[in-house]
Amino acid sequence: MQNSTKNLRVLMEMRPALDGFYGIPQETRLLYGVLSTLPELELSGLLQMSMRSVRGGVYGNAALSEAERVHRFARVVVSLKGRSALDWKGDVIEWLDNLWQTWRLRYAAWTGLGQIPLGHFETRYFRDFIWQELYGRSLPAADREQVLLGDYRVCGYPWRRMHLVGIERAQVLSHSRYPVLDTRGLDVFVAQTPFPGRVSQGTALVVHYHDAIPVLMPHTISDRAFHQASHFQAMAANVRSGAHFVCVSEATRRDLLSLFPEAEPLAHTIHNMLPTHYYPAEPAPERVADIVRRHLHGEFEGKIRGKAKLKVFRLARAFGSEEEKTAFYARALGPDSRFVLMVSTIEPRKNHARLVEAWEALRGAADPDLKLVLVGHIGWDYQTALEGFLPWIEQGSLFLLHGVPADALRLLYRQAVVTVCPSVGEGFDFSGAEAMRCGGVVAASDIPVHREVYGDAACYFDPYDTASVVETLRQIIYSPDAESLQARLRAEGAEQSARYLPERILPQWEAFLRSLNG
Numbered sequence: 001m002q003n004s005t006k007n008l009r010v011l012m013e014m015r016p017a018l019d020g021f022y023g024i025p026q027e028t029r030l031l032y033g034v035l036s037t038l039p040e041l042e043l044s045g046l047l048q049m050s051m052r053s054v055r056g057g058v059y060g061n062a063a064l065s066e067a068e069r070v071h072r073f074a075r076v077v078v079s080l081k082g083r084s085a086l087d088w089k090g091d092v093i094e095w096l097d098n099l100w101q102t103w104r105l106r107y108a109a110w111t112g113l114g115q116i117p118l119g120h121f122e123t124r125y126f127r128d129f130i131w132q133e134l135y136g137r138s139l140p141a142a143d144r145e146q147v148l149l150g151d152y153r154v155c156g157y158p159w160r161r162m163h164l165v166g167i168e169r170a171q172v173l174s175h176s177r178y179p180v181l182d183t184r185g186l187d188v189f190v191a192q193t194p195f196p197g198r199v200s201q202g203t204a205l206v207v208h209y210h211d212a213i214p215v216l217m218p219h220t221i222s223d224r225a226f227h228q229a230s231h232f233q234a235m236a237a238n239v240r241s242g243a244h245f246v247c248v249s250e251a252t253r254r255d256l257l258s259l260f261p262e263a264e265p266l267a268h269t270i271h272n273m274l275p276t277h278y279y280p281a282e283p284a285p286e287r288v289a290d291i292v293r294r295h296l297h298g299e300f301e302g303k304i305r306g307k308a309k310l311k312v313f314r315l316a317r318a319f320g321s322e323e324e325k326t327a328f329y330a331r332a333l334g335p336d337s338r339f340v341l342m343v344s345t346i347e348p349r350k351n352h353a354r355l356v357e358a359w360e361a362l363r364g365a366a367d368p369d370l371k372l373v374l375v376g377h378i379g380w381d382y383q384t385a386l387e388g389f390l391p392w393i394e395q396g397s398l399f400l401l402h403g404v405p406a407d408a409l410r411l412l413y414r415q416a417v418v419t420v421c422p423s424v425g426e427g428f429d430f431s432g433a434e435a436m437r438c439g440g441v442v443a444a445s446d447i448p449v450h451r452e453v454y455g456d457a458a459c460y461f462d463p464y465d466t467a468s469v470v471e472t473l474r475q476i477i478y479s480p481d482a483e484s485l486q487a488r489l490r491a492e493g494a495e496q497s498a499r500y501l502p503e504r505i506l507p508q509w510e511a512f513l514r515s516l517n518g
Contacts, residue, residue, distance in 0.1 A: 007042045008517050010035065011183065012190045014045040014152075015159055017134045018080065021377065021403075022345070022430065024210055027248070027272050028192050029138035031208070034273065034506045036147050041513070045134070046189075047076065047121060048155040053098060055079040057119025057154035069122075076121050076154055077129050101157055102165070108179035109165040115182040116162075116197065119154035140276055155181065162196035163230040166237065175240075176233035188516055194234035198241055204516045205243040207235075211427030212255040213349065220349035220425065222380035239263045246512065248272045248428045251449035268512060271453070272428045273505040274497065277406030278437040281414040285335040288415055291408045292373060293329045295401040300378055302386070313386045315400045317393055332371065332396055339371035339399075340473070341416035341440075343409070343431040344423065346386070347379035351422040351445065351463055356388055356398075358469035363397070366478055373412065375401045413438035418476050421445065421454075424463050428453060433500055436493030441486050443472050457489060457496035 012035070017028045036043050047054060056075025058064065064072075078084050084094070108114040123130050127148050135147050166176040178196045183189050183203040190206045199205045214221050214231035221227050238245075239260045245267045247253035253269050297315035319325040333339070340359055344350040352374065359372045372392070392398035404412070413419055419435035421444040432442045432454050444450040445463035459476055462468035476485060498504070 007040050008188065008513060009042045009044075009186045010188045010190065010513065011044050011046055011153060011186045013048070013192045013195070014134055015048045015050060016192045018047075019050060021137055024192055026138045026275070026430070027208075027210070029135050030273050030275060030502070031190075031509070033135065033139045033143050033147050034502045035509065036150060037506070038510055043150050045150065045152045046118070046155055047080065047152050048157075048159055049080065050159045052079065053094070053101065053158055054154055054156045055084045055094075057121055057156070059117055059119045070125055073121055073125060076119075077126055080133070102161060105157060105162060105165045105179050106168070109169050109177050112177065112180075115180045115200070116155065116157055117182050119156065121152040121154050123148055123151050138275055159196065160226075160230075163226070163234060166196050166233050167229050170229075170233050176237045178234070178237055188513060194231055194238055195243075196230065196234045196237075198237075205238065205241065206516075207238050207243050207245045209245045209247045209252060209256060211248075211252050211425070212259065213425050213427070215259065216255060217349060217425045220347065220381075222347075236260070242266065244268065244516070246270050246509075249449050249452055251447075251452050252427045254448075270508045270512065271500055271505060272430065273502045274430070274433055274437055274500045275406065276502065278410055278413070278434045280437070280439045280494065281410045283415060284411050285337070285415055287408075287411055288337065288339075289329040289333040291404070291412060292333055292399050292401060293325075295375075295404045295408070297378075297400045297402050300386070302378070302382060313390065315386070315389070315393060317396050328396060333399075337371060338367070338369065338417050338477075339373045339415075341373050341375070341412055341419045341435075342422070343375040343413075343419070343434070344421075345376045345379040346374075346382045348381045349423055349425045350376075351424050352385045353388055354463060354466060354469060355420055355422045356385075356392075357466045358473060361466065361470045362473055362477075366474065370417075370477075372398045373401065373416070374398065375404050375409065375412070377402050409434075410438045413440040416440060418443050418473060420469075420473070421450065421458075422461075422463050422469065423447070426450070432458060433497045436490075436497035437500075439490055439494070441476060441489045442493060443469075443476060453500075455492070455496045457492035459485075459489070 012032055016025045019025060035041060054076060056072045056079060058069055058072050130148060131144055166178045170176040178198055180198045183200045186203050188204045188206055189199050190208055192208050194207055214227045218224050218228040245256055245263060247256060247267060247269050248271060250269045253267050256267055257264055300313045300315055302311060302313055342355055363370050389398055389400060413435040418441045421429055421432040423445055426449045432444050435442050436457055442458040444454055444458045444460055446460040459472050461472040476482060
């Protein structure tokens, strides 16, 4: 790869940062934030939506007034936030444009001709939008000025539509092929998942690879047919095109190579990094009740398995008066209360049901006052889990939270008797490492990625055996040497989690990117 200037020109896909809070969205924000500090990088972000077209942006070298340029940039903001048509006539125009986009993508995928143009978007007029929408949920305010220095490219074509044309081609001709993004002038394009596109000659494609779960555990994902096919076909095409894969754990790298051993020379491991929001916290038990009460889920209208109608799940206990509610939370989660914590989206592979079974057994055998606090958004295939939560929610022993900010979550990690990570499949799993960084105690499922990421700083259990979970939690909380065990886990957790601080991870990314320019 040739570079005629001093700096390396890197374009980074930002789509996940627009779609969610934790997991891949969080890591996308963190990675952009730390890469933006490297003086030898000219970093820009790619704005694209998963399901909708992005309108606006400045394409080519057309002579435009400053007002017209700002108008086109503002259209990008409008379309990223939702509906962009003014009336039914605009809807018709957008429908025709979407149809044209689909056929243009098909032509490019099947013939290999043509490129997807990338527009330009300038940050300077829209600093509040860029910070609030892309970074504010994961980066500290101190990073604001640094991350707002870069501008953006715009891909008007939806990510899902690009995937579908590749899948269509694979169904007929046995393997996928995708349109080419016009990345001329860029040295590196960093995608956040297997990417449904190719890059221009002279640009290196880097796939930041989080996990192979859509292929290896498709029964646990949402929209299974699409996500399994899109992940596999795009990954296969990326491997064929000579893309580099930066895997977030060695366990993820092994999964990649089990599917595509030919990718071995271009597969690297750089662990995820932890947000700077998380650091050792002093116990503050008096704050727990207010945090829980403030961030409780309310009513959730969700699907009933196998039926078209919806059910309203009441995910917080009902009270007759505000005074009754205040008194209950002060009593249930007062300074002397004990609670087990889990932080994760409600979805099948996270294994909430197993933890609830183990917690029920502990309450029945040893500690009827032990509470369970679950933090996470409601994902998919949630019906069984939510129905299992409901009786305990109404009893006032289980609390389901969402939207908990980092400063409050930091305290919950520190105050919990143990943070449990019971998942049956992960690419990295932030919650255990975050808890360790905050001075918490961690118990985790005995899966390869947890052994790799958490090391000796966690106690492990069989995620398929409730008795194993119960025994592990009993040792941590109630055994005669529980206090010394907790002290050891806290000390080793501080050391283990320090491996994922930005100052440890950034040099690895810097060395990797430099190697692409060698």
